[in-house]
Amino acid sequence: MSLKQKLQEDMKSAMRNHDAASLSTIRMALAAIKQIEVDERIEVDDTRFVAVISKMVKQRKESVRMFNEGGRNDLAEKEQAEINLLQNYLPEMLDDTAIEAAIKDAIANVGASQPSDMGKVMGILKKTLAGKADMSEVSKKIKQLLA
Template sequence: MSLKEQITEDMKAAMRAKDSAKLGTIRLLTAAMKQKEVDERIELTDAHVLAIIDKMIKQRKDSITQFEAGGRQDLADQEKAELAVLSGYMPAGLSDAEIQAEVQAAIAAAGAAGPQDMGKVMAILKPKLAGRADMTAVSGLVKAALAKG
């Protein structure tokens, strides 16, 4: 079952269970998916769906920080609940050692010699690690590895 189909099934289950919090979050996600399909005239793959979920997770994290700084714990709690639902669709994260191994393999595969080759290395890593690792952290690891090399 594709991730898109899984989300649709979860929406139906949330409707049956009358779980309005989960249902609302899933509806936001399906709206974002439909928007991307319409805008780009494509059929979404699991990679596309993961990218959308990842973006929504980042938005929730930013919102939580802002709401807590503003003293709005009620809104922060709502965002945390949405974050929990969205995080459930992400694949299991990779360990630091696994990420480091992927970075080294990508550097070798790209034949990267220095920081100027960072784009080539990231192009190899992005499809492999999207949704399974924080790409900002991966970028930092690649930059550090290329600076040494």
């Protein structure tokens, strides 16, 4: 079963269980997927699905940060609940040691030795770590290792 089909099945389950919060989040995710399918006239595969859900999680994390800074804990909790639900559809995140090992392998493969080689390293890592690591954190680690 593809991730999209799993999301659709979970929507049916949320409808049966009268779980309004989960249903709202799942419908929002399905709408984002459907928008891509209509705009690009494609069928979204699992790789693209993970990218879309990752983007949604990232947006919500930023919203949580902003709501907490603004003293709106009620809205921050709602966004955090959405994050928790959406993360069920993402692959398990790699730990720091695995990420650092992947970065070192990519640096060795490219022969990178200076910060100007960062683009080559990121090009390799985007393919292998997409959805499995926060790419902004990966970028920071690459900068540290090449500095």
